[in-house]
Amino acid sequence: MRATDLDPTGEHHGGLPTYPWRYRPSPDLMTRRQLRAVGLRPGGQEPAAQVVCRGRFGYLYRRSLALPVRPMTPARWQAHQRMMLARRTCPLCRAVGESCIPTSLGCCLECADGLALAELEQLLALARAAVPA
Ligand SMILES: [Zn+2]
Structure with a gap:
């Protein structure tokens, strides 16, 4: 793990708090895929944080701001x-x-x-x- 992978204030990542992959800073923060698994979508909110794994980034969204996936009517x-x-x-x-x-x-x-x-x-x-x- 590189030192810059743990950056809770986001000072090295343009202000976006950054954590190593699989590091759960808060149970309220989830990836798009994790939200989808519980029937939610980001719903237009900006990413609240991101996780990084070998130079690849994944955005984390707040579950408390997420919206239900629209059902297929x-x-x-x-x-x-x-x-x-x-x-x-x-x-x-x-x-x-x-x-x-x-x-x-x-x-x-x-x-x-x-x-x-x-x-x-x-x-x-x-x-x-x-x-x-
Ligand atoms: Zn034809």
């Missing part, structure tokens, strides 16, 4: 499904594939096959103009 789940469906739908032939449309192509592999890149870009521009985003 049916409406949020439906919105997510719609978004995933849109990502699997080819804008040219409207085929819905098993996986997401490759962003490098912008359409399904069947449409991209045999088309020159310039033709492809023209067709995609037309398809985008036809469908209001």
Whole structure:
């Protein structure tokens, strides 16, 4: 352990109190992962401290300021499904594939096959103009 790894006042780390990995300065301070394990999220608060392990830093947040993880409601789940469906739908032939449309192509592999890149870009521009985003 380097001396600067234990820095409770944060004078060597821009004011952020710093502790060695696994050092629990207070039961109120938890990593993002530890909060998640008990159903909480930082909720916009600034990190209160950090732990360091071999030059890698992990932020610690106050459990007392943390907010509950938002539950996945049916409406949020439906919105997510719609978004995933849109990502699997080819804008040219409207085929819905098993996986997401490759962003490098912008359409399904069947449409991209045999088309020159310039033709492809023209067709995609037309398809985008036809469908209001
Ligand atoms: Zn297609």
